[in-house]
Amino acid sequence: MTTSTQPIRAEKLRSEPEIAVGVDNGHGSLKFVISSNSGQTKVRCPSKFKEIFEDLSDYSIVREGNYFYYSNGTRKDLIGREFFTGSLAYSAAPSTHIRLSDNPEYKVEYALHAILGALSTLPHRNKWNLKVALSIHQSQLYKKALIEQIEGEHYVGFTDKFESSSKIAIKVLSVLPEGAGAYAYCRSNLLIDSTQQTIAFDLGTGTIIWQVFAPGGKLIDRGVLTAGGCIDLMDAIAATPLIQRYEGGRTGDIEMIRQGIENSTFNYGTTGINFQDIYATEVTRWLQNRLSMAVKAVTPWMRSTGNLVVWGGGAQLPGLAEALKRHRFTAIPNGAWANAIGLQRIAQGLCDRKRMNHG
Ligand SMILES: Nc1ncnc2c1ncn2[C@@H]1O[C@H](COP(=O)(O)OP(=O)(O)OP(=O)(O)O)[C@@H](O)[C@H]1O
Numbered sequence: 001m002t003t004s005t006q007p008i009r010a011e012k013l014r015s016e017p018e019i020a021v022g023v024d025n026g027h028g029s030l031k032f033v034i035s036s037n038s039g040q041t042k043v044r045c046p047s048k049f050k051e052i053f054e055d056l057s058d059y060s061i062v063r064e065g066n067y068f069y070y071s072n073g074t075r076k077d078l079i080g081r082e083f084f085t086g087s088l089a090y091s092a093a094p095s096t097h098i099r100l101s102d103n104p105e106y107k108v109e110y111a112l113h114a115i116l117g118a119l120s121t122l123p124h125r126n127k128w129n130l131k132v133a134l135s136i137h138q139s140q141l142y143k144k145a146l147i148e149q150i151e152g153e154h155y156v157g158f159t160d161k162f163e164s165s166s167k168i169a170i171k172v173l174s175v176l177p178e179g180a181g182a183y184a185y186c187r188s189n190l191l192i193d194s195t196q197q198t199i200a201f202d203l204g205t206g207t208i209i210w211q212v213f214a215p216g217g218k219l220i221d222r223g224v225l226t227a228g229g230c231i232d233l234m235d236a237i238a239a240t241p242l243i244q245r246y247e248g249g250r251t252g253d254i255e256m257i258r259q260g261i262e263n264s265t266f267n268y269g270t271t272g273i274n275f276q277d278i279y280a281t282e283v284t285r286w287l288q289n290r291l292s293m294a295v296k297a298v299t300p301w302m303r304s305t306g307n308l309v310v311w312g313g314g315a316q317l318p319g320l321a322e323a324l325k326r327h328r329f330t331a332i333p334n335g336a337w338a339n340a341i342g343l344q345r346i347a348q349g350l351c352d353r354k355r356m357n358h359g
């Protein structure tokens with residue numbers, strides 16, 4: 001048993017095989033991509049957290065991952081604390097869990113929580129030796145703080161407090177601006193002509209970001225729209241009379257709306273309510289307004305651009321690819337994953353290069 005009072009053993013994890021990881025810590029969900037012997041493993045977890053103060057037996061929910069207990073390690077402030085993450089944080093505390101979108105600083109503050117939550121859903125290992133590439137908005141501003149939050153050795157239980165801990169070594173290889181991974185993904189899958197300038201819109205949960213990349217991929221300029229991301233679309237659906245009537249006057253449950261959109265059934269949970277018609281109206285309104293704001297922002301570069309692309313999970317919203325095509329934009333297939341997959345490739349490249357340099 002590992003307890004919070006046990007000192008960290010000076011054991012090094014260097015002999016453990018290095019695993020290159022791409023981390024895209026989004027307002028709505030974490031996208032976590034690791035290399036493995038059989039190829040690539042992708043984990044997507046809602047960006048939700050709930051610290052546990054009560055006895056776990058008070059929770060009558062089934063646990064499959066999405067839990068961690070930090071017994072010891074570099075993050076002294078976390079020692080002895082336990083958390084539900086992802087969908088479990090939502091089901092344990094539907095209205096009082098912490099959402100990454102609650103505060104812009106949370107992308108840094110909860111970065112390690114998100115990574116540990118993702119690891120908790122993977123097959124158990126006693127040791128992890130992770131080499132990570134991450135992206136964050138304003139990477140220069142947040143880089144140092146982000147590295148401080150996640151780098152080091154962490155001793156963590158993924159089942160309960162009393163289980164022996166896994167040892168997780170994390171080294172940050174690169175902190176990049178959001179979109180750098182998605183650009184790398186598009187380039188390696190020949191979805192863009194990288195000899196040309198690229199304009200990209202990232203349709204995220206919380207934000208819509210426009211970015212301009214020079215030929216070769218250097219970020220020239222970026223901006224965040226004042227209008228919010230896909231969450232605004234879901235909020236609008238939640239506030240329609242059809243949903244509100246069912247909820248007795250309150251706005252609807254965003255999580256149920258998200259699921260109904262993502263699985264293209266447009267069912268509002270198991271209530272029997274279908275919101276497909278509402279979606280069609282609201283998504284058109286939502287997109288028109290944002291697309292014109294984004295196009296206006298990139299007007300100075302429009303004439304000299306060879307690639308017009310849209311990524312982020314919003315690019316996968318039902319019906320959006322067709323609508324974007326009418327405006328000459330290409331929705332990137334797998335748009336929700338593009339950034340994390342690209343980051344994983346960047347991390348892998350850095351690991352491979354280091355290995356070659358060291359013979
Ligand atoms: N396969 C899919 N089909 C339909 N919608 C999807 C799909 N995957 C993700 N989405 C939706 O796309 C939206 C944006 O998701 P994304 O993962 O890009 O946001 P995020 O990165 O968490 O947020 P942000 O970029 O603002 O930090 C979400 O509302 C999500 O529900």
Ligand SMILES: [Mg+2]
Binds near residue numbers: 204
């Ligand atoms: Mg995002």
